[in-house]
Amino acid sequence: MRQTSVADDVTRAAVELFAAQGYANTSVQQIVEAAGVTKGAMYHYFESKDDLLFGIYDRLLAMQKRRMDDIVARGGAVDDVLRAVCIDVMETSIASLQEGTVFFRSAHMLSAPRQQEVTRRRREYNDEFAALLERGQSEGLYRTDIPRSVLIAHFFSDTHYLPQWYSPEGPEDATLVAEQLTDLFLRSIRA
Amino acid sequence: MRQTSVADDVTRAAVELFAAQGYANTSVQQIVEAAGVTKGAMYHYFESKDDLLFGIYDRLLAMQKRRMDDIVARGGAVDDVLRAVCIDVMETSIASLQEGTVFFRSAHMLSAPRQQEVTRRRREYNDEFAALLERGQSEGLYRTDIPRSVLIAHFFSDTHYLPQWYSPEGPEDATLVAEQLTDLFLRSIRA
DNA sequence: ATCGACATACCGCGCGGTCGGTCGGCCGCG
DNA sequence: CGCGGCCGACCGACCGCGCGGTATGTCGAT
Structure with missing residues (x-):
C-alpha cells in the first residue's frame, strides 16, 4: 500500500x-x-522532465550523505572509519548501478541552477571525505607526498567507474569487490 | 595549409x-x-551527426591503440613496460580531456552497430593491457589474490575519471599527476 | 563541359509541455 | 440521511518549436 x-x-x-x-x-x-x-x-x-532527472540525483545524494554522516558519527580510529566509509560507498554504488549510470552520464542535462546544486552537494560530500583523509595524514597514517586532491580523485574514480564494468550477473560478489577496491585504495595511500 | x-x-x-x-x-x-x-x-x-560523433571515438581509439602498441613493441622488463604504458595513457588522457569527456558520456548516443565497434576496440585495448598484467603476475611481480578484472577496472577508472576533476588551469602539472596516479596504481597491485 | 565543393531554403517529424475536461470521494448542511 | 458542490487526481488530444536531414542551385577549377 x-x-x-x-x-x-x-x-x-x-x-x-x-x-x-x-x-x-x-x-x-x-x-x-x-x-x-x-x-x-x-x-x-x-514539473518537467528535468525535475524528474533531478529527483534521481537528489535521492542518491541524500542517501550517500546520510550514510557517510552515520559512519563518521559512530566515531572510532581514523583508519577504521575511513575503511568503513570506503566499503560502504562502494557497496551502495554497486547496489545503485543504474542510478550511478545516470548520475555520471547525464549531469550536464540538468538545468544550470540544478547542476550547481548537485555540484555543491557533491563538494560537501567530498570535503567530508577530505577531512577524514587529513586526519589520517596528521596521524602519520597516510602519505603526504601526493596532493590530497589526487588521492581523493583516485578514490572516487572507482565509484564512478563501477557502473561501467560491474555486472550483477557476473562472477564477482558485490561485498567482496567493495572490499577489494577499498584494499587497493588504502594500500596505495598508506604512508 | x-x-x-x-x-x-x-x-x-x-x-x-x-x-x-x-x-x-x-x-x-x-x-x-x-x-x-x-x-x-x-x-x-x-553523413550524419552520428558520423561526426563516431569520428571522435575513432581518432581517440586509434591513437591510444597505436601508442600502446609502440610501447609494448619496444620491449623490456614487464614492470618498466607496464609503468610506461600507464604513464602514457594518463598523459594522453590529460592531453585529450575534452575528447575524454565526450567519450565516456556519449557512448550510448552512437548507433547500435557503432557502439559495438567501439566496444570491440576497447576490448582489444583492454586485452592488451590484461596480457601485460598477466605476464607480471606470472613473474611474481603483481598480486594474484584479487581478480585480474578488478585490477584492470581499478586502473581504467582513473583514466575515465580524469576529465571530471583535472583542470589544465589548476595547480597540478600534467606529467606529475600522470606519474602520481601510476604510482598509486602500481603500489596497490604489487605482490 | 564536367565535376567537386560548397550554399541556402526548406521539410516533416517527434518532442516536451499544456489545457480543458472527467470522475470519484468527501464535507457541510438541512 | 440525502444531497449539492467542490477539489484533487488524473486523462489525452493537441500545440508549437526546433531539430536532423535534404534538394536544388551556384561557382570556380580543370
Missing part, C-alpha cells in the same frame, strides 16, 4: 530507461508507458 | 561543444556556426 505509487513508479521507470538509453534518447511518452500511467498523471507530480 | 580544413574545423568545434553541453544538447547548426562553415559543407564531409 503506497501513498502515491505514481511518483515512485514513474521514477523507477525513468531510472531504468535513462540508464539504458540515456536521458535525451528517452521520451516522456516512453517513461509513462513503462510506468503504466499517463502523461497527465506524471505532469501532476513533476 | 590543410588539405581540407573544413572537416577538421567541424570536428574540433564538435568536440568542444559536445564536451561543454553534451551531444544531444548540441545542434548541428551550433556546430557549423562555431566552425565557421555552413550545414551544406558539413554534410558534404559527414
Whole structure:
C-alpha cells in the first residue's frame, strides 16, 4: 500500500530507461508507458522532465550523505572509519548501478541552477571525505607526498567507474569487490 | 595549409561543444556556426551527426591503440613496460580531456552497430593491457589474490575519471599527476 | 563541359509541455 | 440521511518549436 505509487513508479521507470538509453534518447511518452500511467498523471507530480532527472540525483545524494554522516558519527580510529566509509560507498554504488549510470552520464542535462546544486552537494560530500583523509595524514597514517586532491580523485574514480564494468550477473560478489577496491585504495595511500 | 580544413574545423568545434553541453544538447547548426562553415559543407564531409560523433571515438581509439602498441613493441622488463604504458595513457588522457569527456558520456548516443565497434576496440585495448598484467603476475611481480578484472577496472577508472576533476588551469602539472596516479596504481597491485 | 565543393531554403517529424475536461470521494448542511 | 458542490487526481488530444536531414542551385577549377 503506497501513498502515491505514481511518483515512485514513474521514477523507477525513468531510472531504468535513462540508464539504458540515456536521458535525451528517452521520451516522456516512453517513461509513462513503462510506468503504466499517463502523461497527465506524471505532469501532476513533476514539473518537467528535468525535475524528474533531478529527483534521481537528489535521492542518491541524500542517501550517500546520510550514510557517510552515520559512519563518521559512530566515531572510532581514523583508519577504521575511513575503511568503513570506503566499503560502504562502494557497496551502495554497486547496489545503485543504474542510478550511478545516470548520475555520471547525464549531469550536464540538468538545468544550470540544478547542476550547481548537485555540484555543491557533491563538494560537501567530498570535503567530508577530505577531512577524514587529513586526519589520517596528521596521524602519520597516510602519505603526504601526493596532493590530497589526487588521492581523493583516485578514490572516487572507482565509484564512478563501477557502473561501467560491474555486472550483477557476473562472477564477482558485490561485498567482496567493495572490499577489494577499498584494499587497493588504502594500500596505495598508506604512508 | 590543410588539405581540407573544413572537416577538421567541424570536428574540433564538435568536440568542444559536445564536451561543454553534451551531444544531444548540441545542434548541428551550433556546430557549423562555431566552425565557421555552413550545414551544406558539413554534410558534404559527414553523413550524419552520428558520423561526426563516431569520428571522435575513432581518432581517440586509434591513437591510444597505436601508442600502446609502440610501447609494448619496444620491449623490456614487464614492470618498466607496464609503468610506461600507464604513464602514457594518463598523459594522453590529460592531453585529450575534452575528447575524454565526450567519450565516456556519449557512448550510448552512437548507433547500435557503432557502439559495438567501439566496444570491440576497447576490448582489444583492454586485452592488451590484461596480457601485460598477466605476464607480471606470472613473474611474481603483481598480486594474484584479487581478480585480474578488478585490477584492470581499478586502473581504467582513473583514466575515465580524469576529465571530471583535472583542470589544465589548476595547480597540478600534467606529467606529475600522470606519474602520481601510476604510482598509486602500481603500489596497490604489487605482490 | 564536367565535376567537386560548397550554399541556402526548406521539410516533416517527434518532442516536451499544456489545457480543458472527467470522475470519484468527501464535507457541510438541512 | 440525502444531497449539492467542490477539489484533487488524473486523462489525452493537441500545440508549437526546433531539430536532423535534404534538394536544388551556384561557382570556380580543370
